Amino acid sequence: MKKNEILVLYGKRIKEMAEEACRLADLRCLILEKCASPDARIALKPNLLGPVAAEDGATTHPEIVEGVLAYLKAEGFRNLAVMEGSWVGDRTEDSLLVTGMGDLLRGLDVPFIDLQKDRTCRIDCCGMSLTVCRSPLEADFLINLPVMKGHCQTRMTCALKNMKGCIPNSEKRRFHKMGLFDPIGHLSCGLHQDFILTDSICSDLTFEDGGNPVQQDRIFAAADPVLNDAYCCRLMELSLSDVPYIGIAEACGVGSSDLSGADIRIYREEKDGYIAGEESKPAASSMNLRDILSVKEIVNEVDSCSACYGTLLPVLRRLKDEGYETGRLRGLCIGQGFRGKKGKLGIGSCTASFDVHLLGCPPEEDAMYTFLREILQDSEKEILQDPEKEILQDS
Numbered sequence: 360m361k362k363n364e365i366l367v368l369y370g371k372r373i374k375e376m377a378e379e380a381c382r383l384a385d386l387r388c389l390i391l392e393k394c395a396s397p398d399a400r401i402a403l404k405p406n407l408l409g410p411v412a413a414e415d416g417a418t419t420h421p422e423i424v425e426g427v428l429a430y431l432k433a434e435g436f437r438n439l440a441v442m443e444g445s446w447v448g449d450r451t452e453d454s455l456l457v458t459g460m461g462d463l464l465r466g467l468d469v470p471f472i473d474l475q476k477d478r479t480c481r482i483d484c485c486g487m488s489l490t491v492c493r494s495p496l497e498a499d500f501l502i503n504l505p506v507m508k509g510h511c512q513t514r515m516t517c518a519l520k521n522m523k524g525c526i527p528n529s530e531k532r533r534f535h536k537m538g539l540f541d542p543i544g545h546l547s548c549g550l551h552q553d554f555i556l557t558d559s560i561c562s563d564l565t566f567e568d569g570g571n572p573v574q575q576d577r578i579f580a581a582a583d584p585v586l587n588d589a590y591c592c593r594l595m596e597l598s599l600s601d602v603p604y605i606g607i608a609e610a611c612g613v614g615s616s617d618l619s620g621a622d623i624r625i626y627r628e629e630k631d632g633y634i635a636g637e638e639s640k641p642a643a644s645s646m647n648l649r650d651i652l653s654v655k656e657i658v659n660e661v662d663s664c665s666a667c668y669g670t671l672l673p674v675l676r677r678l679k680d681e682g683y684e685t686g687r688l689r690g691l692c693i694g695q696g697f698r699g700k701k702g703k704l705g706i707g708s709c710t711a712s713f714d715v716h717l718l719g720c721p722p723e724e725d726a727m728y729t730f731l732r733e734i735l736q737d738s739e740k741e742i743l744q745d746p747e748k749e750i751l752q753d754s
Contacts, residue, residue, distance in 0.1 A: 360384040360554075360582050362614070363621050365590055367579040369639065370628025373560060377426025379633055380556055380580045383626070387434040389554055389582065394499045397434075402498035403427060403441045406506045406521050406558070408567060409449040410457035416562045417569025418454070419504050421463045423558055423578065427502065428467055442494050444474030447528050447664050448721040451475050479527050484549035485611035489542060490530040491550055503552040503584065507591045508562040508569075511669050513539055514601045516567055517591045518555045518584035519608055522546050536662045536695055544607025547584055555581045557591070564595060568669040577639070585614030586621060593618060657689050661696025667707045667721035668693060674728045683735045691731075704734070 360366070366383050370376045390399060405419035413420040424441060431439060441464055445451040451473045455461030464471050477492040495501055505521035513520060520543050523531060534542045557579050561572040581587035588605050592598065599605055599616055609616050627636035657675070660668060671693060679685045692705040692713065705713035706727065708720045717730040 415569035416572030663694030
């Protein structure tokens with residue numbers, strides 16, 4: 360497979376699609392060209408951000424992992440491992456349980472490495488010093504198995520951002536303080552991904568935590584994460600400027616975003632195999648939820664972690680669907696930028712000094728819902744705030 364190629368497969372049999380994608384990409388040749396040995400340490404990095412079933416649109420389908428492993432074993436590769444670290448606030452072992460990935464890997468006798476518990480080291484990523492887990496760095500060949508989905512802060516997440524699971528929780532928090540885009544763009548410069556197989560089966564195109572899956576019945580393979588993510592933008596009807604970390608990664612020399620020079624080949628599943636076909640209509644815009652809720656007008660967010668902010672969005676939607684006037688929450692504060700500050704209403708332990716706040720890192724979704732519902736039910740309570748005013752001060 361060449362750097363300018365993208366192989367797209369449409370179908371229903373997920374495991375078989377994954378195997379076929381590996382064959383079409385000649386993954387065996389890619390591995391041996393880099394490693395020159397069938398004993399190469401091969402690492403698979405899926406997306407297991409939290410205990411969310413793949414059918415909900417947030418995590419990698421276990422069948423994709425199964426298909427890639429079946430292909431690798433059939434080609435004689437034995438030194439295999441799957442590795443991932445769930446996002447801050449969830450335990451990776453819970454994600455393994457809920458997604459079924461743990462049972463799958465035990466049945467296949469393939470080891471799993473929990474990157475939340477892995478050793479770490481500091482590396483240079485094109486001039487930016489970042490802390491990275493050692494196990495993916497020590498792999499001879501890294502296979503990235505991301506999910507193409509929306510994201511509440513970065514608009515879209517796929518190959519480049521999926522590498523964030525390869526850093527410790529403390530560094531994930533620091534990424535948010537740094538604004539996400541720059542560190543995500545630099546990370547793949549120091550942590551090289553060799554092959555990408557993207558799960559676009561039924562991803563949530565609104566935000567990363569799932570719950571609103573859109574059936575697409577598609578996976579696609581690439582050797583360039585920048586090109587892969589540029590293609591995702593096209594599928595989701597986003598511009599490259601909507602997702603700045605793609606351009607940052609390109610400037611760091613990670614890859615090319617030039618789709619005009621890409622060789623994109625489409626295959627559709629038929630009874631006797633896969634035949635050349637045409638691309639399906641692009642998926643719906645990833646920002647419908649934010650448009651409906653006008654979240655930017657309601658929430659005062661500064662350096663929040665994805666787990667916390669991503670939990671808040673479905674809560675606001677649920678409250679709005681139930682008829683509550685979520686606009687009354689205007690000025691609700693969330694994020695690490697409010698640590699040690701005073702204010703009126705806050706979500707998460709970072710707002711512990713606020714007059715009214717909900718502790719948790721992140722708070723549970725049900726607790727967040729109950730907390731905000733009770734505030735909205737109490738029409739006499741005047742605790743809301745205007746984010747345009749300087750209401751914060753050091754505590």
